[in-house]
Amino acid sequence: MTETFLGLPASFPEALAEAAALTDRLLDKLLGVPPGPEARVFEAMRYSALAPGKRLRPFLVLASAQLFSVQQRSALQVAAAVELIHAYSLVHDDLPAMDNSDLRRGRPTCHKQFDEATAVLAGDALLTFAFEVLAQEDTHGDPAVRCELVSSLAVAAGGNGMVGGQMFDLLAEKDPTLGLVAITRLQRLKTGALIAFSCEAGAILGKAAPEMRRALRGYAHDLGLAFQIADDLLDVEGSAADIGKPVGSDAAAGKATFVSILGVERARGQAELLVRQAVAHLDLFEKKADLLRQAAQFVIDRRS
Numbered sequence: 001m002t003e004t005f006l007g008l009p010a011s012f013p014e015a016l017a018e019a020a021a022l023t024d025r026l027l028d029k030l031l032g033v034p035p036g037p038e039a040r041v042f043e044a045m046r047y048s049a050l051a052p053g054k055r056l057r058p059f060l061v062l063a064s065a066q067l068f069s070v071q072q073r074s075a076l077q078v079a080a081a082v083e084l085i086h087a088y089s090l091v092h093d094d095l096p097a098m099d100n101s102d103l104r105r106g107r108p109t110c111h112k113q114f115d116e117a118t119a120v121l122a123g124d125a126l127l128t129f130a131f132e133v134l135a136q137e138d139t140h141g142d143p144a145v146r147c148e149l150v151s152s153l154a155v156a157a158g159g160n161g162m163v164g165g166q167m168f169d170l171l172a173e174k175d176p177t178l179g180l181v182a183i184t185r186l187q188r189l190k191t192g193a194l195i196a197f198s199c200e201a202g203a204i205l206g207k208a209a210p211e212m213r214r215a216l217r218g219y220a221h222d223l224g225l226a227f228q229i230a231d232d233l234l235d236v237e238g239s240a241a242d243i244g245k246p247v248g249s250d251a252a253a254g255k256a257t258f259v260s261i262l263g264v265e266r267a268r269g270q271a272e273l274l275v276r277q278a279v280a281h282l283d284l285f286e287k288k289a290d291l292l293r294q295a296a297q298f299v300i301d302r303r304s
Contacts, residue, residue, distance in 0.1 A: 006066040006075055012294035019062045019079070020055035022072075026080045030133065044114045044122035045129070049087040051105045054304075056295070057082045060198035063291045064216060068206025077139040078149060078201045081130040085157050085194060088126035091119050093166070127157070140205060148204050156197035165190025178256040184225065187258075191231075192224025199223070199292075215284045219292065222278035227299045229271040232257040234304070236264060271300045 008015040027049050033042040058079035065075035094101040094109040095116065101109050111119035133139070134149045155161055168186040172178050178186075199220035203213045236259050259267045278296045282289040 006062055006070065006072050008062060008066055008291060010290065012291060012298060015063070015291050016054060016056070016059050016295075016298075019059035020053075022062070022076055023055050023058040023079045023083055024050060026076050027083065030080060030129075040114070040118060041121045041125055044110055044118050045087075045126050047113060048091050048110045048122060049084055049126060051087070051107065053105055054302075055079075055083060056299075057086055057194060057198040059295065060195065060220075060292075061201045063295065064199050064202025065205055066202070066291070067212075067285055067288050068202055068208055070202055070205045073138055074140050074205050075202065077133055077136065078205065081133045081139075081149075081153065082194065082198050082201070084126045084130035084133065085153065085162075088123040088130070089157075089162060089166075089194075091123040091126065095119060098166075098170070130157075142207075145204060145207065149201065152200070152204065153197055156193040161189055161193030162191075165193065173255050176256050176260070180258075180261050183256055183258060183261060187225060187228040188221070191228045192221065195224040195227065196220035212284065215281045218281035219278045219296075222274040222281070223296055223299060226271045226274035226278065226296070229258045229267050229274070230300045230302060232259040233264065233267060233271070234302075235259070268300075275300055 008018055028046075031042065031046045031049060033039050033046065061079040061082055062075050065078070090104060091110045093099050094104055095111055102112050103109065107113075109119075110122055114122070130153065131150055134153065135146055137146075139149065140146050157163065159167075165186055165188070169190055172183070172186060196217060199216045200213055202208075203216055235257070258270065262270060275296045279293050282292055285292075
C-alpha cells in the first residue's frame with residue numbers, strides 16, 4: 001500500500017476545517033448503526049460525536065503528527081479516538097447529575113434528544129470505543145506504539161486526568177474560595193490533560209526524540225490553560241447564540257474561575273502570556289510548527 005502522509009493547508013482556518021472534515025468522515029465510517037435493539041445507543045453516539053464542532057483536539061493530533069511525517073491513516077485513527085473521548089465527556093457533563101444542560105453545540109443535549117439512560121450508555125460506549133479504535137492495526141503497525149497510545153489516553157481521560165478534574169470541578173462549585181493554584185490544577189486535569197495527549201500523540205506515532213516530546217508537552221500545558229481562561233472569559237462576555245450553550249452559569253453558581261479570581265482584564269492578560277509561552281516551546285521545530293503557533297493564537301481569539 002502506498003503511504004499517504006499528512007499535508008494540512010498552511011492557513012490555520014483551512015487546516016482546522018480540513019482536520020474536522022477528515023475526522024468526521026472517519027467517525028461517520030466507524031460509527032455504523034447495527035440492526036437490533038442496540039441501534040438506539042449507536043444513534044445517540046453518532047448524534048453526539050458528529051455534532052457540529054471545531055474539532056480542535058483532532059486538529060492538534062493531526063498537526064503534531066505532521067511534524068513527524070506520520071501516515072494520514074494512523075493520525076486520523078488517533079484524532080477520531082480523541083474526539084470520541086471528548087464527545088463522551090460532553091454527554092456526561094450535560095447530564096442532570098452534573099451540569100444539567102439542555103443545549104450543546106447549538107442543539108439539544110444527548111439526554112434531551114434521547115433520554116437520560118440512553119445518554120449514560122452512549123457516553124460509556126463512546127469512551128470504550130475510543131480504545132477499540134486505538135487498538136486497531138490501522139492506528140500503527142507497531143503494537144508497542146498502540147499500547148503507549150492506549151495507556152497515555154487512559155491516563156489523560158481517567159481519574160488522574162479529565163475525570164479527576166471533573167470531580168475537582170464538582171467540589172469547586174461548593175467552594176468559591178478556591179485560589180489560583182487550585183483552579184490551575186483543576187483545569188490542567190479537566191481540560192489540559194486531553195489537550196496534552198492530543199499534542200503529544202503525533203510524537204508517539206512518529207517515535208520522536210524525548211526533547212521533541214517535552215517541547216510538545218510544554219506547548220500543550222500552556223495552551224490548555226489559555227484555552228480554559230478563554231472559556232471562562234466567554235462565559236462572562238460571550239453569547240449563547242455564538243457559543244451554542246448557555247452562558248453565565250459559572251457566575252450564577254458562585255463558582256471560582258480564572259475570571260472570578262483575576263478579573264476580566266488580568267485573566268485576558270494571563271491568557272496572552274500563556275500563548276506566548278506555548279509558542280516559545282515550538283522553536284525546536286522552526287517553521288514546521290507554524291500551524292500549532294496559529295492554533296495557540298486562535299485559542300484566545302475565538303468567540304465560540
